[in-house]
Amino acid sequence: MNQKHISSEITELADGLDQGLIWLDKFLYVSGCNSAYRRMLELEDAPDFVGRPYRELVQHLNERGEFFDKNPDFGIEQRMMAKTRGEALQFERVRPNGVALSVKGNTLPSGGYFYSYLDVTREREAKEMLRRGAKATVVAMANFAEHRDTDTGVHVLRVARLVGQTARKLMQSGASAFAAIDEELIEHLATASILHDVGKISTPDRVLLKNGPLSPDEREIIKKHTLDGAKLLSQANLTMGANRYLELGQEIALTHHERFDGAGYPHGLAGTDIPLSGRITAICDVYDALTSRRPYKLPWTGAQALQWMGEQSGTQFDPDVLAAFMEVMRERQLVQLVQWRDEFSVGDQHIDEQHLVLMDTINQLASAESLNNHHCVLMIIDELASYASFHFDYEEGLMERCGYPDLANHKKIHRAFVTWVNTLRDNHFKFGKRPLGDEVLAYLRDWLSRHILGEDQRYRPYLSGAGAPV
Helix, strand or coil: CCHHHHHHHHHHHHHCCCCEEEEECCCCEEEEECHHHHHHCCCCCCCCCCCCEHHHHHHHHHHCCCCCCCCHHHHHHHHHHHHHCCCCEEEEEECCCCCEEEEEEEECCCCCEEEEEEECHHHHHHHHHHHHHHHHHHHHHHHHHHCCCCCCCHHHHHHHHHHHHHHHHHHHHCCHHHCCCCHHHHHHHHHHHHHCCHHHHHCCHHHHCCCCCCCHHHHHHHHHHHHHHHHHHHHHHHHHCCCHHHHHHHHHHHHCCCCCCCCCCCCCCCHHHCCHHHHHHHHHHHHHHHCCCECCECCCCHHHHHHHHHCCECCCECHHHHHHHHHHHHHHCCCCCCCCCHHHCCCCHHHHHHHHHHHHHHHHHHHHHHCCCHHHHHHHHHHHHHHHHHHHHHHHHHHHHCCCCCHHHHHHHHHHHHHHHHHHHHHHHHCCCCCCCHHHHHHHHHHHHHHHHCHHHHCHHHHHHCCCCC
């Protein structure tokens, strides 16, 4: 049997597989591919690349708009270099049509290279639904405790995003102390941090909502929320079986009020005896608490909070973790799509503060987009959807109390925006790392500005009858 006949049989066998295959010779020329590969990459009508450099095929796909990378040529070069070095590759990418492909590459004994492509769209969607379900459950648990202490449970989503960003910054530092951090741990830490204050569900209102300094006895009562939260999550974990979110959540709930100098609670742990999860969450929780309105305090500005926190380096906070957090905060300031102006005020302090939060969320979305941080973009879109819904409910209640006559139309505008954001979230997941694009960011900026300066200003004359703080 000659070599040509053997090659023909191999190709015939490969064509019977559902998995896409392409193989290269040791000079990185295309030796062959099966029909599933051509179908998955929509190459049925493309030129025949067999016998030609693999680089030409990749460049053809790139010119056709196959890749979403902001610098696709760099990505192509990286892949080609990996093949030249004979390195195994494994990654997942999403095509422009939304199909998710799991790609594996390995060297052949002859010195060539072999790629396999598997359509994992359904598995990816199922995994995302499980992730959303787990996150929704965690958020619901946290909100039972948080709803009395804050305007909205979106506080826990903001903390979760900061935890994820700070953990990723520590991973990128390359320091040996943070070598255990990987993408999976970052996702688990971020979601688990949502549960940091779940123990407050057992804290009495007279303590949690007290408008003024706590007495020594009251301070001891509120400190118990760390132990109560850890116990609650431990019991939940025993009921559900091993659950990474609950395990880390228990660790965070117990340790996020420990201090680096050992003066925290409940166990007075110090330094790296405090789990990394607790050290990260402690910083992110304090920042969001300082810059948020509470029943007993007005919000600090971001600059005020960061200055104070910087003074606590090495005492309350881990210096290395705080440095990573500060870098995250500096990156946030790189992009400012929309900024507050006096004419944005509607004359209600709560509404104005909520509009500031929406502006800040959109600015942070633009910042994460500029850094090509797909995971952070998705988390911010989650925040935007949740906070917009909370804000619209609060605002509609205010308009109803003041007898605003065009409330029905205002509600329609709100619902349309929430639907648009939810669609944006679904599409961003579906298409993987595809950039949001300038049009999406400009729409968010312009919609919010027009809405505040237009529709929201129309109810301002009615606020005197709202019975709400102005």
